[in-house]
Amino acid sequence: MAEISFAEHLKATLAGIEAEGLMKRERLIEGAQGARVSVAGRPMLNLCANNYLGLADDPRLISAAKAAMDSHGYGMASVRFICGTQDLHRALEARIADFLGMEEAILFAACFDANGGLFEPLLGEEDAIISDSLNHASIIDGIRLSKARRFRFRNGDMEDLEAQVRAARAGGARFVMIATDGVFSMDGYLANLREIDRIARAHDCLTMVDDCHATGFMGSQGRGTPAHAGVRVDILTGTLGKALGGALGGYIAGPGPVIDLLRQRARPYLFSNALPPAVVGAALAALDIVEAADDLRAALFRNAAQWRSGLTAAGFDLLPGAHPIIPVMVGEAPKAQALARALEARGVMVSAFFHPVVPHGQARIRTQMNARLTPEDLELALGAFAEAGRETGVI
Ligand SMILES: *Cc1c(COP(=O)(O)O)cnc(C)c1O
Numbered sequence: 119m120a121e122i123s124f125a126e127h128l129k130a131t132l133a134g135i136e137a138e139g140l141m142k143r144e145r146l147i148e149g150a151q152g153a154r155v156s157v158a159g160r161p162m163l164n165l166c167a168n169n170y171l172g173l174a175d176d177p178r179l180i181s182a183a184k185a186a187m188d189s190h191g192y193g194m195a196s197v198r199f200i201c202g203t204q205d206l207h208r209a210l211e212a213r214i215a216d217f218l219g220m221e222e223a224i225l226f227a228a229c230f231d232a233n234g235g236l237f238e239p240l241l242g243e244e245d246a247i248i249s250d251s252l253n254h255a256s257i258i259d260g261i262r263l264s265k266a267r268r269f270r271f272r273n274g275d276m277e278d279l280e281a282q283v284r285a286a287r288a289g290g291a292r293f294v295m296i297a298t299d300g301v302f303s304m305d306g307y308l309a310n311l312r313e314i315d316r317i318a319r320a321h322d323c324l325t326m327v328d329d330c331h332a333t334g335f336m337g338s339q340g341r342g343t344p345a346h347a348g349v350r351v352d353i354l355t356g357t358l359g360k361a362l363g364g365a366l367g368g369y370i371a372g373p374g375p376v377i378d379l380l381r382q383r384a385r386p387y388l389f390s391n392a393l394p395p396a397v398v399g400a401a402l403a404a405l406d407i408v409e410a411a412d413d414l415r416a417a418l419f420r421n422a423a424q425w426r427s428g429l430t431a432a433g434f435d436l437l438p439g440a441h442p443i444i445p446v447m448v449g450e451a452p453k454a455q456a457l458a459r460a461l462e463a464r465g466v467m468v469s470a471f472f473h474p475v476v477p478h479g480q481a482r483i484r485t486q487m488n489a490r491l492t493p494e495d496l497e498l499a500l501g502a503f504a505e506a507g508r509e510t511g512v513i
Contacts, residue, residue: 139452140472145462150175151364153490157467163499165485166469168360170335170442171407171414172490178407179363179400186399194392198225199381202392210398213405214369218333218341218354222377224384225393229330229357229368230256231386236326236355236370237264237295239383245293246286248279250309252302254328267291273302276313283321295324295352300343301331304476304484306443311347326353331443334361334408335415352376358397363404365397414489418442421487421496428500429485433513442487445471446503447480448512454481460506466499 135141148156151174155164173179186206196202207225214223226232233256237247245266249257252273261268267289269282279296286294296318298309309327318325329342333356337345340361344351353376358367370380380387422442429436435447448454451472458470461483472481507513 139450139455140474145467153488153495155467157462160465162462162465162467163491163495164467164488165491165499166467167364167486167488168331169364169488169490170361170418170486171411172488173361173404173407174364176363176407179403182403183396183400186395190395190399192396193394196392197388197390198392199388204392204395204398206395206398206402207392210402211369213402214356215371217405217409218356218371219345219350220354220371221374223369223371224377224380224387225398226368226370226384226386227390227393228359228366229328229355231390232355232368232370233257233260233328234263235260235380235384235386236353237261237266237297238385239379240264240376241266241293241295243267244291245295246289246291248282248286248294248296248323250274250279250298250302252304253297253299254303254330257297257299257328261297266295274307274310276310276317279314280317280321283317283323287321293324294321295326297326298328299331300327300329301336301441301443303331303443304471304482305437305445306331306439306441307437308343308346308439308441311343311349311351315347315349315351324353325351326355327351328355330355330357330360331441333357334404334411335418335442340408340411340415358401358404362408363400365400367393367397367401411489418487418489421489421491421493424493424496425485425487425500428496429503432500432504432507434503434507444485444487446483446485446512448482449479451481453510453512454483456510457483457506457512460509461502464502464506466502466506 145157155162190204194202211223237260241264243265247261247266248269250273251270269286271278271282301308332342334340353372355370437445454470458468461468468483471484
């Protein structure tokens with residue numbers, strides 16, 4: 119009987135999600151991820167992938183993945199420290215560290231795991247972590263798992279950050295770490311790394327930046343937001359699942375002792391399988407491509423500029439910035455979903471974001487640019503947005 123009432127309880131929760139207009143549904147893409155995809159037999163422009171440089175279906179990555187499978191097999195069937203480390207894994211860790219200008223790097227199954235495993239081994243109850251209020255869920259969870267005292271500052275509010283740092287210092291914290299996303303993924307806003315760097319220096323804090331939405335396309339040669347801001351940070355985390363090919367995998371890069379201790383103590387590293395050779399081999403190829411991809415980065419930011427100005431001219435309400443994350447603000451969740459559906463009917467795939475990933479009343483369509491979209495694609499998509507926006511009363 120308990121089983122039935124549990125299922126009834128879950129169904130009621132789901133019905134509540136549906137009634138509030140908050141139900142997420144998955145569309146089935148037939149074939150590869152890309153600027154153009156096929157959904158239910160229809161071609162669509164894809165404006166919602168984290169495929170910033172368009173590498174997700176790049177033939178060079180596909181052949182690197184195949185070559186790595188031929189030479190190194192399919193699976194590892196082991197965590198790293200037992201018997202799951204190949205020469206390829208160490209080569210990728212060295213390559214990532216070198217690319218980011220850090221001493222060492224360590225791979226994880228995902229950046230969610232990297233952030234989840236980062237804080238607990240490094241900081242104890244004598245220490246403090248100061249976290250931006252809009253940090254990614256994985257940073258929030260990772261901080262929760264550590265025993266350090268927690269302080270939160272309002273998103274991007276540097277006065278509040280400094281106040282929180284002072285509070286941590288006044289409380290006698292031994293080590294203080296400031297943790298932030300390099301780019302806040304719901305808004306496309308950049309962290310103010312220069313000011314964070316200044317505050318960190320003034321109060322002797324460590325800095326940790328999650329650069330998932332920047333590595334590969336921001337900063338010189340795609341080295342991310344610290345390079346973009348011209349500062350150095352102590353610890354960088356990132357993903358292989360976005361601009362660097364879009365498969366999966368995460369990493370932490372930082373000073374030697376940090377990475378050495380994480381190899382001994384980070385739970386997602388110790389208790390989860392090693393990345394498969396295909397992903398590791400392709401990621402090595404992706405870094406070579408990305409380092410030399412000034413043309414793709416230029417196309418990406420050209421597209422972002424064209425897209426922002428076109429949407430603004432059409433009367434949409436955007437958040438300011440230059441990042442290829444371009445949120446179209448709508449308000450209530452049902453309206454955002456209606457706009458997404460009206461766009462889908464016109465061959466444009468977008469995704470509506472609403473509570474709990476953004477605050478109530480700030481539902482939006484988060485569009486994302488891609489280096490492989492052409493100016494003609496964007497004109498087509500702008501036409502669809504104008505029609506769909508009028509149809510749904512958004513503009
Ligand atoms: C996508 C993302 C993650 C998670 O990365 P995965 O490798 O997909 O687990 C973590 N942090 C931020 C800021 C992200 O945008």
